Amino acid sequence: MGEILDNQPAIEMRNITKRFVDVLASDHVNLSLYPKEVVALLGENGAGKTTLMNILFGYYQYDEGDIFVHGKKVSFSTPKDAIAAGIAMIHQHFTLVPTQTVLENVIIGVEGGFFLNLGRAKKKLLEIEKRFGLNLDPDAIVSSLSIGKKQKLEILKALYRDAEILIMDEPTAVLTPQETDELFVELKELRNKGQTIIFISHKLGEVFRLCDRVTVMRDGAMIATHDVADVDRQTISNEMVGREVRLSFDKEPASPGEPALKARNLSYVDDFGITMVDRVSFSLRKGEILGVVGVDGNGQSELVRILTGSAKTLTGSVHKGDQDLTNAAPRRIRKAGVAHVAEDRMTTGTALPASIADNLLADRYADPTYTGRGGFLKRQAMAQTATDIVRRFDIRCSSPNQSVASLSGGNMQKVVIGREFTATADVLIVSQPTRGVDIGAIEFIHSTIMAMRDAGKAVLLVSSDLGEIMSLSDSLIVMHAGRIVAYFPSAAAVTDTELGLYMLGLKSQDETEIRMVLHE
Amino acid sequence: MNKHQEKRSLGKSISMFFTDREALEPALITLFAALFSLLAGVALIFLVSKEPVQSVQNFLLGPFLRKYNIYYMMIAMVPLTFTGLALCIIYQSKHMSLIVDSSFYIGAVVATAVGIHLTLPAGVHPAVAMLAAGTVGGLIGLLPAILKIRWRANELVSSLMLNYVFYFVGSFIILYFLRDRNQSILSSLPFKTTFLLPRLVPNSQLHAGFIIAAVFVVLVSIFMYRTKWGYEIRLIGANQKFASYAGLSVPTVILYSHFVSGFLGGVGGAIEISGLYKAFIWQVNPSYAWDGVIVAMLARKNPKFVPISAFFLAYMRVGADFMSRRGDVAFEFITLLQGMIILILASDKIVNYFKARRLKRTALQQSGQARAVAGGL
Numbered sequence: 066m067g068e069i070l071d072n073q074p075a076i077e078m079r080n081i082t083k084r085f086v087d088v089l090a091s092d093h094v095n096l097s098l099y100p101k102e103v104v105a106l107l108g109e110n111g112a113g114k115t116t117l118m119n120i121l122f123g124y125y126q127y128d129e130g131d132i133f134v135h136g137k138k139v140s141f142s143t144p145k146d147a148i149a150a151g152i153a154m155i156h157q158h159f160t161l162v163p164t165q166t167v168l169e170n171v172i173i174g175v176e177g178g179f180f181l182n183l184g185r186a187k188k189k190l191l192e193i194e195k196r197f198g199l200n201l202d203p204d205a206i207v208s209s210l211s212i213g214k215k216q217k218l219e220i221l222k223a224l225y226r227d228a229e230i231l232i233m234d235e236p237t238a239v240l241t242p243q244e245t246d247e248l249f250v251e252l253k254e255l256r257n258k259g260q261t262i263i264f265i266s267h268k269l270g271e272v273f274r275l276c277d278r279v280t281v282m283r284d285g286a287m288i289a290t291h292d293v294a295d296v297d298r299q300t301i302s303n304e305m306v307g308r309e310v311r312l313s314f315d316k317e318p319a320s321p322g323e324p325a326l327k328a329r330n331l332s333y334v335d336d337f338g339i340t341m342v343d344r345v346s347f348s349l350r351k352g353e354i355l356g357v358v359g360v361d362g363n364g365q366s367e368l369v370r371i372l373t374g375s376a377k378t379l380t381g382s383v384h385k386g387d388q389d390l391t392n393a394a395p396r397r398i399r400k401a402g403v404a405h406v407a408e409d410r411m412t413t414g415t416a417l418p419a420s421i422a423d424n425l426l427a428d429r430y431a432d433p434t435y436t437g438r439g440g441f442l443k444r445q446a447m448a449q450t451a452t453d454i455v456r457r458f459d460i461r462c463s464s465p466n467q468s469v470a471s472l473s474g475g476n477m478q479k480v481v482i483g484r485e486f487t488a489t490a491d492v493l494i495v496s497q498p499t500r501g502v503d504i505g506a507i508e509f510i511h512s513t514i515m516a517m518r519d520a521g522k523a524v525l526l527v528s529s530d531l532g533e534i535m536s537l538s539d540s541l542i543v544m545h546a547g548r549i550v551a552y553f554p555s556a557a558a559v560t561d562t563e564l565g566l567y568m569l570g571l572k573s574q575d576e577t578e579i580r581m582v583l584h585e
Numbered sequence: 586m587n588k589h590q591e592k593r594s595l596g597k598s599i600s601m602f603f604t605d606r607e608a609l610e611p612a613l614i615t616l617f618a619a620l621f622s623l624l625a626g627v628a629l630i631f632l633v634s635k636e637p638v639q640s641v642q643n644f645l646l647g648p649f650l651r652k653y654n655i656y657y658m659m660i661a662m663v664p665l666t667f668t669g670l671a672l673c674i675i676y677q678s679k680h681m682s683l684i685v686d687s688s689f690y691i692g693a694v695v696a697t698a699v700g701i702h703l704t705l706p707a708g709v710h711p712a713v714a715m716l717a718a719g720t721v722g723g724l725i726g727l728l729p730a731i732l733k734i735r736w737r738a739n740e741l742v743s744s745l746m747l748n749y750v751f752y753f754v755g756s757f758i759i760l761y762f763l764r765d766r767n768q769s770i771l772s773s774l775p776f777k778t779t780f781l782l783p784r785l786v787p788n789s790q791l792h793a794g795f796i797i798a799a800v801f802v803v804l805v806s807i808f809m810y811r812t813k814w815g816y817e818i819r820l821i822g823a824n825q826k827f828a829s830y831a832g833l834s835v836p837t838v839i840l841y842s843h844f845v846s847g848f849l850g851g852v853g854g855a856i857e858i859s860g861l862y863k864a865f866i867w868q869v870n871p872s873y874a875w876d877g878v879i880v881a882m883l884a885r886k887n888p889k890f891v892p893i894s895a896f897f898l899a900y901m902r903v904g905a906d907f908m909s910r911r912g913d914v915a916f917e918f919i920t921l922l923q924g925m926i927i928l929i930l931a932s933d934k935i936v937n938y939f940k941a942r943r944l945k946r947t948a949l950q951q952s953g954q955a956r957a958v959a960g961g962l
Contacts (some may be wrong), residue, residue: 375829395832396832399831399832407830412826413826413827414827415827416824416827416828417824419819419823423823427820428831430816435813440813441811
């Protein structure tokens with residue numbers, strides 16, 4: 066735990082209240098942040114974390130309450146005011162110019178005047194890098210940097226603007242374990258040099274590794290603040306959700322059967338001529354969850370698109386039993402018994418303006434159960450099925466006729482899961498099942514995936530959440546630069562540090578080890 | 586949960602309509618657009634007319650004061666209903682093709698040929714004409730869809746261009762193959778009497794097309810909301826990427842939705858020509874498609890509401906016509922009012938304002954419920 070040397074808070078928010086029309090997004094919130102500490106702001110989606118940070122950063126005006134910076138009352142009307150007061154916000158999605166250098170990105174919007182004094186700016190940047198122990202070549206082109214380095218650049222941008230308070234919105238969501246470790250070392254160094262860091266995250270493990278204090282929000286209100294040393298995960302989870310949460314489940318060992326889906330030698334080249342999937346082969350067995358691990362953008366999405374019919378492979382084949390599904394249309398792949406939880410529920414997984422019922426039946430409306438002779442829909446049967454799925458998957462809504470757009474992210478995802486997991490399929494391709502979903506729904510979705518496996522279905526699980534994939538998968542393949550670089554028959558036998566080495570492409574198994582995944 | 590499974594009675598669905606804000610708000614905005622345009626019309630008359638009170642009276646009440654004006658409205662509703670229905674289907678699939686203009690016009694030309702050259706008993710004759718016109722109209726409707734699927738050509742642009750092409754094709758056919766050379770004005774040969782639609786009221790022009798239009802409103806409503814094809818059209822309209830992911834063949838749906846839409850246009854053209862005329866005498870394309878746009882927008886793309894919006898448009902038209910013939914306000918002022926309706930309906934901001942407000946309310950209620958539940962545990 067970081068020592069609080071200074072008794073005056075760097076930032077103090079008192080009684081901050083914010084209403085949107087008549088929704089209380091921020092309910093008399095009090096938050097004090099001291100120099101030299103890392104504070105975690107935890108809460109489910111919609112708990113009010115983002116609103117609170119947007120207030121602090123001057124995006125939103127608040128209705129009641131006061132903000133003090135170093136004991137002085139302030140009022141921010143734009144982010145500019147907040148930046149001037151030493152507050153910086155680092156978003157999950159970077160705001161960088163890829164074609165320019167690190168230095169140029171740092172000074173954008175800061176160095177005024179007609180002539181740029183690049184030399185002086187570079188000197189200042191190097192001084193900052195030295196002081197905070199952040200090493201980054203000022204002349205490197207941004208597009209050539211890894212994601213971890215881009216994030217470092219974002220932090221440097223903030224420091225260059227003399228920021229003392231850094232708000233970091235889920236900074237580890239896009240990082241590998243190694244990059245996360247490095248980031249944490251750097252953030253701790255920043256803290257020791259006197260900075261205040263607000264760390265917004267879903268991941269409890271990281272909060273415990275990095276933070277000094279943790280503050281939990283729920284429904285716009287501050288629920289509790291703890292010193293991290295004095296609290297455990299269970300307490301915090303319960304506070305976030307507002308009830309008892311089951312954090313881990315007992316997993317029965319898998320008993321994999323025959324290969325259900327055989328992918329052989331798949332390749333995909335994108336529109337820019339980049340090989341995204343490079344001769345990938347594997348077999349997916351009945352009754353097992355095969356996890357696909359990799360840093361985002363290493364071909365996992367494209368592999369799934371090939372398997373589900375929205376992209377064409379240049380080489381090789383996909384077979385399910387004796388059915389050839391190579392480059393088949395989504396309709397035929399679904400008919401063959403392959404269901405697919407799409408990675409993006411907003412653009413692909415649902416039709417937002419359509420009703421929950423229409424979304425739930427989109428893959429099966431043409432079955433004789435729902436479409437009678439003459440093409441007439443059997444609305445009774447459709448409503449019945451929709452209501453059943455809504456109940457079984459606990460989709461919180463006032464009626465199945467409500468539009469999907471009006472649902473929360475978690476419930477929207479349950480619509481996707483509800484449809485795909487009730488389809489008559491024995492192969493499930495599940496992409497990012499819990500991205501941006503709150504803890505309560507995650508718990509439910511995870512146990513549903515396990516139940517599918519236990520029912521003998523073959524599950525291919527792709528997720529950027531390493532924790533999720535490690536706890537659910539029976540076996541793992543690691544993808545790097547479009548290739549399978551490792552296969553682990555038992556997911557339990559591998560550590561995330563070791564996985565990280567493969568994910569970064571630092572290590573690769575030999576051909577015979579990888580070929581084990583063919584199960585021939 | 587069981588309440589959703591119950592068959593809803595009519596009374597219940599009406600009362601639900603008034604409590605279901607998601608359904609009510611668009612209706613209110615549409616009503617607002619209609620009333621606002623009428624009010625603006627009144628204000629405009631006061632600005633330009635020397636005898637405003639009389640003109641306003643003629644405009645607003647004229648359509649109902651004379652029996653023949655009521656028939657006029659009913660007649661005017663027929664083509665508006667057909668193009669409105671056709672565009673509802675296109676808009677529901679989130680496409681923008683206006684090719685129904687050609688389908689309607691060429692439909693009338695095809696019907697003309699049938700009316701002149703085939704010998705069939707009364708009743709069958711116009712029906713055959715409608716079927717032929719509808720089929721040709723449907724095939725024309727396919728063209729922008731094919732261009733879109735094959736070459737990703739924007740269907741709005743290609744349909745507008747094709748409308749010129751088909752207008753001249755139609756004129757060419759009339760001029761070179763169907764023209765009555767004994768007439769000094771441009772006219773086709775006269776139709777056989779068996780081709781003419783029967784009149785509903787003697788000594789008026791109100792023809793059986795009005796009833797056929799009503800039947801088509803019911804048919805299209807059933808098609809859109811009770812059949813799997815309507816479901817598919819609505820689904821690709823809601824999210825094409827999702828539809829494809831869920832296993833629909835999106836190109837097939839685009840093709841048949843455009844065919845059905847063009848078919849309706851063709852039938853509408855045939856009915857118009859066999860209901861009101863004794864020969865093809867259109868010197869210019871009446872361009873009902875643009876009116877269809879307003880009708881479909883006022884109906885919120887729902888075929889059920891097409892008769893209402895077609896009636897409203899017909900009412901404004903007949904009122905303006907009646908007023909202009911008896912006063913000093915030109916008929917063309919109607920285009921201003923139509924423009925206003927489109928502006929109001931097209932400004933999503935108004936709709937979104939209500940939507941955002943409702944969403945926030947629901948969110949508050951849900952979080953309130955969640956808190957109550959959490960408190961109970």
